[in-house]
Amino acid sequence: MIEFTVPDMTCGHCAGRIRSAVAEVDAKATVDIDIAGKRVRIESAKDEALFREALDDADYPPD
Structure with a gap:
């Protein structure tokens, strides 16, 4: 699981x-996107750097 915090994400x-x-x-x-928490979780076999x-x-x- 790859997880990022994306501070600029504010809406749908x-x-x-x-x-x-x-x-x-x-x-x-x-x-999986949590707008309020500004978190993005990605399930993939691809490298985190690509995302x-x-x-x-x-x-x-x-x-």
């Missing part, structure tokens, strides 16, 4: 963009 639109960014890396990944880069590219850099 943000969560949708984050889901899309994750899907670009791994369309089969399971994504970190995708979130950065989507303008939602994780801490």
